[in-house]
Amino acid sequence: MTWITDEQLTTFVESRPFSPAAEELARKIIAIDPSGHRARLSFEPGKNHCNPMGSVQGGFLMAMLDEAMIEAVILATGAEFYIPTLTIEARFLRPARLEKLFVEGRVMRLGRRSAFLEADLYGADGKKRLVTARSTVTMTSWAAIAQKSA
């Protein structure tokens, strides 16, 4: 259960495929805990992601939480699985302003074919929790998908 920010993080980050959606939210993986199955990410949303009230819209915050939870499972399983989210649930504790946001994603329980995940989103100070979320995901090996479509 140790946070890693050195070359091992760089190797992990470089192994991740390009994601337009992650790019859109200026996602950065800033720390990983490979043995504890936790990932810390930062995001920089833009005006496009704000509702007319000027807060970051909840749906986009869920995109950030989802990203962090998926990275946590990847740390647990390696990259050989396709991991679609089945269900995600979020509770909006406080509004999120247009600023740098931090998310920690964790694996709560890893099964053979599915996993239960948790994540929390914090404001720029990294302390005040703004949103908390849970999700259920399923894991299918890329090899099995290739076999099915062959």
Next chain:
Amino acid sequence: MSTTTPASAGAPPGIQSSAMFEYLGRDVVEMDAVKGYVKAICQARPEFCNPGGVIQGGFLTAMLDDVMSFAAVAHSGFTKVVPTLDFKASFLAPVAVGDVTVEGSIVKSGRSIAYLEGKLYNSKGELAVIASATTQYADMPKL
């Protein structure tokens, strides 16, 4: 007294256009303010894709949250906004780049709380996402 055409008639300008609505390509095509029902088309753009080449789920929840909220805001006669307290979405089918159809409706609207539900259909017409939300009415700020 249900409004049909133009779909968002009566909505103040701030509710009809903002950077986010442009971004999501949201276009209201049907609205029943009394029932609290809104149907809209949104554009699932290439920038919203995950590495698998389909739309990242969070961008779909953004579309749903927007359209579901619109149903409650319309129901209030555009006098209220509805900050979301909680939101749950289930992903039933993948969504590719293209136009999607989003429906938002009020399940139950009380004095201060509105329970909302939403459905998103992919460009093949398949039901792709179902969502439910708890929201709390607040006065519309002067925009």
